[in-house]
Amino acid sequence: MxxxxxxxxxxxxxxxxxxxxxxxxxxxxxxxxxxxxxxxxxxxxxxxxxxxxxxxxxxxxxxxxxxxxxxxxxxxxxxxxxxxxxxxxxxxxxxxxxxxxxxxxxxxxxxxxxxxxxxxxxxxxxxxxxxxxxxxxxxxxxxxxxxxxxxxxxxxxxxxxxxxxxxxxxxxxxxxxxxxxxxxxxxxxxxxIDLPEVTEADIEELIGSGPELTRDTLRTSFRRFAALHFERRAPVTAAFDWFLEAARRTGDEVMVDKARAFRTYCIEKRGYREAFDW
Missing domain, CATH: 2.60.120.330 (B-lactam Antibiotic, Isopenicillin N Synthase; Chain)
Structure with missing residues (x-):
C-alpha cells in the first residue's frame, strides 16, 4: 500500500x-x-x-x-x-x-x-x-x-x-x-503502474557492468541502477544494493566506500546543505 x-x-x-x-x-x-x-x-x-x-x-x-x-x-x-x-x-x-x-x-x-x-x-x-x-x-x-x-x-x-x-x-x-x-x-x-517482478537475470545484467565502472563514471552510472525500479517491481532502495555489488566487483575499495556513503547520504543521515563528494 x-x-x-x-x-x-x-x-x-x-x-x-x-x-x-x-x-x-x-x-x-x-x-x-x-x-x-x-x-x-x-x-x-x-x-x-x-x-x-x-x-x-x-x-x-x-x-x-x-x-x-x-x-x-x-x-x-x-x-x-x-x-x-x-x-x-x-x-x-x-x-x-x-x-x-x-x-x-x-x-x-x-x-x-x-x-x-x-x-x-x-x-x-x-x-x-x-x-x-x-x-x-x-x-x-x-x-x-x-x-x-x-x-x-x-x-x-x-x-x-x-x-x-x-x-x-x-x-x-x-x-x-x-x-x-x-x-x-x-x-x-x-x-x-503494473510492472513485472524483477528477476535474478535482470539484476545480473545490471550489476554485470561492474568491471566497467571507474571512479570517473561512478556518479553517472548510478542512474541506470535507479532506473530498473521503474521497469521491474523491486524495492526502490534496492538500487543501492545493486550499485554496491557492482562497485565490489571492480575490486576498488574507494568505489565501494563511495557506494556505501551515497546510500547513507540519500536515505539515512545528512546535514543541512551537506554536499556529496563523489
Whole structure:
C-alpha cells in the first residue's frame, strides 16, 4: 500500500497556464540538490520566508511567506495556491521540473528534527512521468493533490520532452491536515503502474557492468541502477544494493566506500546543505 496519499483533484486548466509554465522552463534556479539528480531536475522558488530568489535551500521557518521575483511573475500559479490552500502554515511554494531525468531514491527532511507536510500538484505531466515509493510505481495526474510520504524512501522519473512541472507546497506540522478548498470529485482510481517482478537475470545484467565502472563514471552510472525500479517491481532502495555489488566487483575499495556513503547520504543521515563528494 502507498503511504503517500491523493487528497484531492483541482480544476487546473493547463492551457491557461502555458505562458507561465514556459517562463519556468526558461528560469535558471541554480544547482541546489544536484547530488540527488540525474538528468535535468530543478526547483524553482515562488515563495519562501525571505522573498529572495537566492534563498533556495529548503528549511523550516517561522517567517511570513513572501513572494520571490519569480512568484510575482506567475500570478496564475499563485492564484491556484491562494484559492485552494490555507496560507497560515505554508512555508515554501516551489515548482519542481524534471526532464529526461531521475531522482536517486531518497528521504526528505533528514536534516531537520521534525518533518512538515509536503503536497505536490502536477501542472504539466505525461504518462511517462512517474513517482515511486517502496516497491510501487505510480503516476500523478494533472491537478491531483498528493501528500508525499517524504520520510519513506521514494523517487521520480520523467522521459524527455516538455519537462514535468509539479507545484510543491511545504507546510509546517506533519500531523495537522491541510484543508483544501474548491476541489473536484475524483473520477479515476489512483494510477498504479503494473510492472513485472524483477528477476535474478535482470539484476545480473545490471550489476554485470561492474568491471566497467571507474571512479570517473561512478556518479553517472548510478542512474541506470535507479532506473530498473521503474521497469521491474523491486524495492526502490534496492538500487543501492545493486550499485554496491557492482562497485565490489571492480575490486576498488574507494568505489565501494563511495557506494556505501551515497546510500547513507540519500536515505539515512545528512546535514543541512551537506554536499556529496563523489
Amino acid at each position: 502507498l503511504k503517500s496519499q491523493r487528497l484531492a483533484v483541482l480544476p487546473i486548466d493547463s492551457h491557461g497556464l502555458e505562458s507561465e509554465l514556459a517562463l519556468v522552463d526558461r528560469h535558471d534556479p541554480g544547482g541546489e540538490y544536484d547530488a540527488f539528480t540525474f538528468g535535468s531536475w530543478s526547483a524553482h522558488v515562488l515563495a519562501n520566508g525571505s522573498g529572495a530568489d537566492s534563498d533556495t535551500a529548503f528549511r523550516p521557518h517561522g517567517d511570513r511567506l513572501s513572494l520571490t521575483e519569480l512568484g510575482r511573475r506567475l500570478p496564475g500559479v499563485m492564484s491556484l495556491v491562494t484559492e485552494h490552500f490555507p496560507l497560515d502554515r505554508l512555508q515554501w511554494v516551489r515548482i519542481f521540473s524534471l526532464d529526461d531525468g531521475i531522482l536517486a531514491p531518497h528521504v526528505d527532511f533528514l536534516e531537520f528534527a521534525e518533518p512538515g507536510t509536503r503536497l505536490q500538484v502536477p501542472l504539466r505531466t505525461s504518462e511517462e512521468s512517474l513517482h515511486s515509493e517502496g516497491n510501487l510505481v505510480y503516476h500523478l495526474r494533472l491537478g491531483e493533490v498528493w501528500k508525499i510520504h517524504t520520510t519513506h524512501p521514494h523517487s521520480a522519473r520523467s522521459a524527455s520532452g516538455p519537462a514535468r512541472l509539479s507545484l510543491c507546497l511545504d507546510f509546517a506540522d506533519a500531523e495537522e491536515p491541510v484543508e483544501i478548498r474548491g476541489d473536484l470529485p475524483a473520477t479515476q482510481p489512483v494510477r498504479l
